[in-house]
Amino acid sequence: MRARSAGILKTDELGNRAARSPDYAAECVALRRLARALVASDLALLQSLADSALKFCGAGSAGISLPEDGGDDRESLYWTATAGLCDKxxxxxxxxxxxxxxxALELGGPQLLxxxxxxxACLPALEPEVVEELVVPIPGDGEPWGTIWVMSHEHGRVFDEEDARLLESLASFxxxxxxxxxxxxxxxxxxxxxxxxxxxLQLSDTRKDEFLAMLGHELRNPIAAIDSAIKVARRLAQVQQAASGMLDIAERQMRQLKRLTDDLLDASRIKQGKVPIVRTHGNVQDIVADALSSVASDIEWHxxxxxxxxxxxxxxxxxxxARLTQVVTxxxxxAIKYTPRGGTVAxxxxAEASPPATRR
Structure with a gap:
């Protein structure tokens, strides 16, 4: 490493220097103050940490270096918070x-330079000159977030193991x-x-309901035309019994189609899964005939x-x-689907006899 070969890495000297006695009471007070400041913005809190590092270590400059986006791109570090002579x-x-x-990030621990x-050359031309710089990695999730550092600008002020411990405490915070x-x-x-x-999803539901409503209204136009054509065809086919029977089926199917279109227009009921039941008097034979006409092509195809x-x-x-016709259909x-080809569907x-009325 260039720093070690140039003789500027002095980390080993930290253990040989006389360290001042820890002031745990003052440290606890400062850390509690920082804890209360957690409600502040990230930048304000990081600035408080830089100010605390400057004070704890009696440094001339202090700061925190982080990647600009806080991500994995470590090509450049930015002085996110600064204090002392480099506060600007x-x-x-x-x-x-x-x-x-x-x-410090490469070696994975506090480093003294x-x-x-x-x-x-990346360091600015601060005056007085930086005599020593103590840098500590900030522990992160898997890899360090960045570093926290202090600088001394006085020959009589050098850093010791107590400074490293304090800086590591702030780095953990x-x-x-x-x-x-x-x-x-x-x-x-x-x-x-x-x-x-x-x-x-809500927008999709709204658009679905709008589409169903639009579709229901659009269906009414061809239904009205077909209904009118059936009425005209009935008048023309009054003398033809077979044609009249087919028109009966067409009319009943048309009524069901109108009914289903009305259901389609009621988007709220469709959304809630509620299908209205409308009871009327009807003929079972007509219901079966309508169902048979619906499956006639399937029977022929199979x-x-x-x-x-x-x-x-x-x-x-x-x-x-209408619902009974759907059930029979x-x-x-x-039955047609699961009957072998060429088979018989019966x-x-x-009709069960009605029970006799009870006399009162």
Missing amino acids: LVGHAVPCEDSPSGI AYPQRHF AGAVLSMSRSKDAAIAEAAQARAAREA GNTLTTDLPAAPVTVYADT NLLSN LSVQ
């Missing part, structure tokens, strides 16, 4: 590969602050994504034979005839 240099950039902070300005901040940012981003997803056994006399029911469709309808 917030935002100053240094290359991670060739700077005191880069050395002598006269760093003489060997690192800074790491916790940055971790919480990143976690908060991630949580806010996730909440924003969830909110956006909900809004997109080559099946369909047999029916219906009551000879008309059977009247009081029910939702579904039963026939399933439909039988029986």
